Amino acid sequence: MKKIQMIKNQTLSLISTKKIIQMSNVSTSYDSKNFVLKGINLSIDRGTNYAIVGQSGSGKSTLLKLMNGMMISSNGTIKIDYVVPDMNDKKFKKMMHTIGYIPQSLGLIKNITVIENILIGALPRLSKTQSLFKRFPEHEIQEAKRILKLVALSGKENRKVYMLSGGEKRRVAIARALMQKPTILLADEIVSELDHVTAHEIMDLIADAQKRMNLTAIMVHHDMQLALEYANRVAVIKEGEKILEIGVEGEKIVDFQTGDMSAEEIMEMYNDDSKK
Amino acid sequence: MMTPKNNIVIGIIIALLVVASYNVDANPIEFIEGLPNLAIVVEEMLLVEPKYVPTAIWAMFETIQMAFIGTIIGFAIALPLSMLAARNLNSKYVYAPIRALLAAIRTFPSILWAILFVIMVGLGPFAGVLAIIMYTIGFVSKLQYEAIETIDSDPMDAVSSIGVSKWQLIRYVVIPESASHLLSQLLYMFDYNIRQTSILGLVGAGGIGFYIINYIKFFEYGKAAVFMLVVLITVLIIDWISVKIRDKYIIKSQHGMEVTTK
Numbered sequence A: 001m002k003k004i005q006m007i008k009n010q011t012l013s014l015i016s017t018k019k020i021i022q023m024s025n026v027s028t029s030y031d032s033k034n035f036v037l038k039g040i041n042l043s044i045d046r047g048t049n050y051a052i053v054g055q056s057g058s059g060k061s062t063l064l065k066l067m068n069g070m071m072i073s074s075n076g077t078i079k080i081d082y083v084v085p086d087m088n089d090k091k092f093k094k095m096m097h098t099i100g101y102i103p104q105s106l107g108l109i110k111n112i113t114v115i116e117n118i119l120i121g122a123l124p125r126l127s128k129t130q131s132l133f134k135r136f137p138e139h140e141i142q143e144a145k146r147i148l149k150l151v152a153l154s155g156k157e158n159r160k161v162y163m164l165s166g167g168e169k170r171r172v173a174i175a176r177a178l179m180q181k182p183t184i185l186l187a188d189e190i191v192s193e194l195d196h197v198t199a200h201e202i203m204d205l206i207a208d209a210q211k212r213m214n215l216t217a218i219m220v221h222h223d224m225q226l227a228l229e230y231a232n233r234v235a236v237i238k239e240g241e242k243i244l245e246i247g248v249e250g251e252k253i254v255d256f257q258t259g260d261m262s263a264e265e266i267m268e269m270y271n272d273d274s275k276k
Numbered sequence B: 001m002m003t004p005k006n007n008i009v010i011g012i013i014i015a016l017l018v019v020a021s022y023n024v025d026a027n028p029i030e031f032i033e034g035l036p037n038l039a040i041v042v043e044e045m046l047l048v049e050p051k052y053v054p055t056a057i058w059a060m061f062e063t064i065q066m067a068f069i070g071t072i073i074g075f076a077i078a079l080p081l082s083m084l085a086a087r088n089l090n091s092k093y094v095y096a097p098i099r100a101l102l103a104a105i106r107t108f109p110s111i112l113w114a115i116l117f118v119i120m121v122g123l124g125p126f127a128g129v130l131a132i133i134m135y136t137i138g139f140v141s142k143l144q145y146e147a148i149e150t151i152d153s154d155p156m157d158a159v160s161s162i163g164v165s166k167w168q169l170i171r172y173v174v175i176p177e178s179a180s181h182l183l184s185q186l187l188y189m190f191d192y193n194i195r196q197t198s199i200l201g202l203v204g205a206g207g208i209g210f211y212i213i214n215y216i217k218f219f220e221y222g223k224a225a226v227f228m229l230v231v232l233i234t235v236l237i238i239d240w241i242s243v244k245i246r247d248k249y250i251i252k253s254q255h256g257m258e259v260t261t262k
Ligand SMILES: Nc1ncnc2c1ncn2[C@@H]1O[C@H](COP(=O)(O)OP(=O)(O)O)[C@@H](O)[C@H]1O
Pocket: A030, A031, A036, A054, A055, A056, A057, A058, A059, A060, A061, A062, A063
C-alpha cells in the first residue's frame, strides 16, 4: 500500500509565513508579443528543494530570472519573502544578497583566482573602503576557506578559474553563492553538462549545504530522473506553462493535479513530452 | 569579383584620386625630378657627427619621460571617463554626453594640442606633456570603453544579482575582465606617444624634435641625422620590448580565457 499524501496547494493560505516564493498568474515576454511564460502559479515553502524541469526553450531560465529580479514580469504578481523582485527597486536590492543565483554559464570571473571569486559573495557586507582596497576582513577570509572545504576545493584556492575542470568550476560558483549566506539558492542547469558521477557529486553537495544552512533551493534541470532523485517538489514546464507539479516523498510520488502516479508513469509522461 | 557595380565603384575611386591629386599638386614628375635632392640630403646625413650622440640620447631620454608621464596620466584620467562612457554600465543620459566630450577631445591631433599649450604655458616640455595627456585621453578612452563593452555579460549579470554596488561591479568584474586589454592598450599608447612626442618639438613643446627641426632649418643634416637615428633605434627597442611584454602577459591570459569558452 502506498502512503498517499494529498497536497492541497491551491487552498493553502497565501499569508502563511512558510511561503518564501509566490507567483500568481505570471506571464512574461521579451518582445511584448510572444509570451514565453503563461499564467504560472507557484508557491514554494521555506526549506524546500524545488526542481523545475522542461525541454530547452520552455522558459525555465526566464522563470529564475524573474525570481532574482533580473527580469520583471509583464503580468501577474511575484513575491520573494513578500517583496516584489526588481533589481532597480531599493527594497529588493537590499535583499538581493540573500538570493544566491548560479546562471547556466556560471558567471565566474575567469582570470582571477578561486578564492577571489568566492569572496565576491561577501561584497554586500563590505564597507566602501574595504571593497575599494580589497581589504576583506579576516573572518570573511576564514568563512571563504570554510566554504572552500565544504565544496572540496581546499588547496585550489589560488588557481585561476580558467584552469579548472567543469565540475570544479561549478563548485566555485556554488561556493560564491554560499558565501552570500543566502536563504534562497537559484541554480540554472548547473549539472546538465556533467557526467553522471560528477553531476551526483555536485547535487549531493548542494543537498548537504541546503540542510546545513536551511536553504530553499530552486534548481532547473533538464533531466527528470535527477530532479526526482533530489527534489521534494518538481514542476514541469512546457512551452511556458506549468503542466504538472509533483510532490516527492522518498520513492513515493504524489501528484495533486492528476491523481496518484508512480515514478515510472511520470517519467513516461515526461519522456513522451520531450519527444514531441 | 568584377561585377558592373564594382567597376563603377572602382571608376569613381580612380576619378576621385585624379581630382584630389590635381588639387594638392601631386605630380609624379616633380617627385622623380626631386630624387637627386634626396641623394644630397642622404649624402650629408652620412657625415654623422658622433660628438652629438650624448646630447641626442639625453634629448631622447627627455622625450621618453614626457611620453611616459603623458601616457600614464592620460590613461588614468581616461579610465573613469570610459567607465561612464560604456553603454553596458550606464544609462543613455550618462554615456551620451561623456561620449560627445571624448569625441570632441579626439578631433584635435597632438600637434594642435601642443600649439595650444605652448600658447598657454610657454615653450618647453611641460606644454608637450599636457598635449600628450589630452591626446591620450581622447584616443585611449575610445579603446577602453569599447573593451569594456565587449566584456562577457554573464559574470556581470551574475555578480549584479548578488546586490553589489556599481563601484564594486567595476572594481571586481569590469577591471579584472578587461585587464589584459587595458594593459595592452597602455603599452600601445606609450609606444605611440614616444613617436608623437618626438615631433612635438617642431612647435616648441620640448623633446628631441626641437633639435631635429632646428638642424634641418640650418641645413645641418649630419647633426639632424644623429638625432633621427637615436629616435629610430629607440622606437625599435621600445617596439621589441612591448612585443615581449605582450607575449609574456597578455597573450597568455587571453589564451586562458579562450580555453574556458570551449
Ligand atoms: N534575451 C532573450 N531575448 C529574446 N528571447 C529570449 C531571450 N532569452 C530567452 N528567450 C526566449 O524565451 C524562450 C524561453 O527561454 P529560456 O527561458 O531560456 O528557456 P529554457 O531555459 O527553458 O531553455 C525561448 O523561446 C527563448 O528563445
